[in-house]
Amino acid sequence: IWLHGNNIGRGYFGRPEESERVFGNKLQTRQTVSHADGAEDNALWLATGDLGVYVGGELFVTGRIKDLVIVDGRNHYPQDIEATVSRASSAVRSGYVTAFAVPGDSGEQLVVVAERAVGAGRAELGPVAEAVRAAVSRHHQVRVAEVRLVAAGRIPRTTSGKLARTASRAEFLNGQFD
Known part of the structure; x- marks a missing residue:
């Protein structure tokens, strides 16, 4: 826009x-x-820096260019992937997911960081990660390279309380979600 x-x-x-x-x-x-x-x-x-679409002569804001996930030459809105991940497993805290791209050996790759749902403190990462990967692959035709399941409240937020994708990406790259 x-x-x-x-x-x-x-x-x-x-x-x-x-x-x-x-x-x-x-x-x-x-x-x-x-x-x-x-x-x-x-x-x-x-x-x-905003993305938008015209529908019926009206402009609708759909996201931010810097948040767009581009993997294998295809554009993905992180909000769509995050919504899919929120529904993929009961161990994922719905609405508390960030999806972003990071450099990989053969181009950009998709990373998902999700907060654990209440009562899912003992859930093992393996089955949750597989459910996340399967759901994202099925709905978005993109491979999830890394899944991190973190404690509730662990994903960085903006001053207004929104999840901060850019800060989440930086923390991932700095190894703070390992």
């Missing part, structure tokens, strides 16, 4: 390179009918 108008800032103070990357975008093509109608051909656009 890109934005244009008099109400859009010109950039970040003291950060010219980042300002150019975020605020200095130009449209290469346009749909015949779009919200870009009336904008000059050489107008600058703000790249929000």
Whole structure:
């Protein structure tokens, strides 16, 4: 999703390179009918980092570009994978799952970190991981390379309490979920 108008800032103070990357975008093509109608051909656009889709002439935000999981050249919304994982095993705390891509030997690979459900403290990882892998493969046609089952409250959260995928990925890469 890109934005244009008099109400859009010109950039970040003291950060010219980042300002150019975020605020200095130009449209290469346009749909015949779009919200870009009336904008000059050489107008600058703000790249929000959001993904969206038009349905019935209305724009719906579907996620963030930086959260998109790309494995074997296919795009996957992490929210969809996380919902599948939440239903894959009763040992998974529903809604407390992060899915993200990490570098692998032959490209990006999918990692899932899930919090244990209440009463699942003794659940062994093996059967849970197999259930997660099977469900994700069946519903999304993508292989889960790593599954981590962690204690409730262990996945990092934002200041507003939402699960923080980027922080979860960083902790995984630093070995903090091992």
